[in-house]
Amino acid sequence: MADSWTFAVGRDDLGRTTLADGATPDLSEGEALLRVDRVGLTANNVTYAVLGVAMRYWEFFPPGPRGLGPQWGLPPLWGFAEVVESTVAGLAVGQRVYGYLPPAGHLVVRPDRVDASGFRDASEHRAALPSPYNVYRSTTGDPAYRADQEDLLVLFRPLFFTSFMLADQVLDNDCYGATSLVLSSASSKTAYAAAFELHGRGPRLVGLTSPGNLAFTRSLGCYDAVVSYDDIATLDVVPTVYLDLSGAPSTRTALRGRLGDQLVRDIAVGLTNQTPNADAAEEVFFAPVQMRKRSLDWGRDGLDQRFTDAWRRFAEVVGGWLDVRAGAGPDALRDAWLEVLAGRTPPRVGHVIQL
Structure with missing residues (x-):
């Protein structure tokens, strides 16, 4: 398959960046390949990097398999990806999902609990990490999804x-x-x-x-x-x-x-x-932590419904508070990262990068 790329930042200097080329990984049985498509970049992503060690955010997307040394880190992003290869029953090529993604062209996942709502990544290195970050929601089974609100979802849903x-x-x-x-x-x-x-x-x-x-x-x-x-x-x-x-x-x-x-x-x-x-x-x-409590109080469906209701109320107004600044490609991702890191992004602006 075509080559891929990875954007990484220096773990001891978040303003030091690299764009590394590499081969798209081959799959083992039980894995699927996601093509990272559309992501947002906000101060939240910088927070992940600042707390990369303390909160284990660096561990979600380790640099080693991507040919990068331990001095580099991959700050997690939120956005949409598409399944481009799958060995997993019930997970079809072409399915579009929303979730936690690396600043890279592709991501190999090991889908578990596959159903109409999406799946969880059961990759071994993510097993002990906070489970909400391992969920990938299918756009066709997500009540909060609307195609015309993808930019809002990319920028605001995790926040x-x-x-x-x-x-x-x-x-x-x-x-x-x-x-x-x-x-x-x-x-x-x-x-x-x-x-x-x-x-x-x-x-x-x-x-x-x-x-x-x-x-x-x-x-x-x-x-x-x-x-x-x-x-x-x-x-x-x-x-x-x-x-x-x-x-x-x-x-x-x-x-x-x-x-x-x-x-x-x-x-x-x-x-x-x-x-x-x-x-x-x-x-x-x-x-x-509060999510786990409410999952017990309300059940998963109850929590999803309450979140969806709240999101819809918010989405009705937040578009008027936001100017989307669109970019394309890895270079635009790096430029957005450096701008947000330096605190130069006005509060009305949100970066969305089409990869």
Whole structure:
């Protein structure tokens, strides 16, 4: 089969990149070959790389089989792929799936639990990794899929799943008794999707953002107030939950100084500024944990239905908050990576790369 390619970044320097050529792998019995077709690139993908060791994200797509040394890492992406070769009953060539993909031309998977909704990758090296990342949803069996919303799904579905489960965990815990929820990096997609889910369902929502993003963040309409990081001293001193999506130590310090013992929960969610914040926070949110709880509470179908309902509500409005910046090919993927890594992507922009 035709040659393939792989984009990798330096594990100790995420701005160091390489595009490596290689042969498309041959399949063993029980495997299928996916051609990576269309992916998104956001700050979320940079987070995967920053936490590549701590959260084992580097392990999903090891560089060794692709002819790359251990100094390189493959930052995971979300997007669509097509089955181009299959030795697995029930998984037909031409099937289009959505899931966790490498920054590469192809991916070999070992499909398990194949049904109308898709399959799980049961490859040995992924067996001990968080199971939600191993699910590939067939577009023909996915209630959230619409062909005209592929760009939105590429950019927002993984973020929105995190946002949906974050909002659900907060509500599931009666908002920890707080009267105010403060979200940092409020202009980020994960933050405002969570705010969209939480708005009007309890505590007052306050978004913290940089001065340059105040106007955009206020225009979304999903926060009750939007405040510059410089103005944290103006926040009301009331029982508050801090959902930290920025990881900025100065923000945490300022909030603790302002709120004191009225800061009832300090939860690390993400890190848009590439500073690991788990140790500084009191607790860490990890979406698969709440997902497992709700899978037991509601069943898989119940969770899928609730997510789909929430996604459809969000998709109706988010298109107006987004400008898709389209690219094509591995070079465009590298350019998008470097732009997002440097923090040069405006909050309204989302990168979608056709490979």
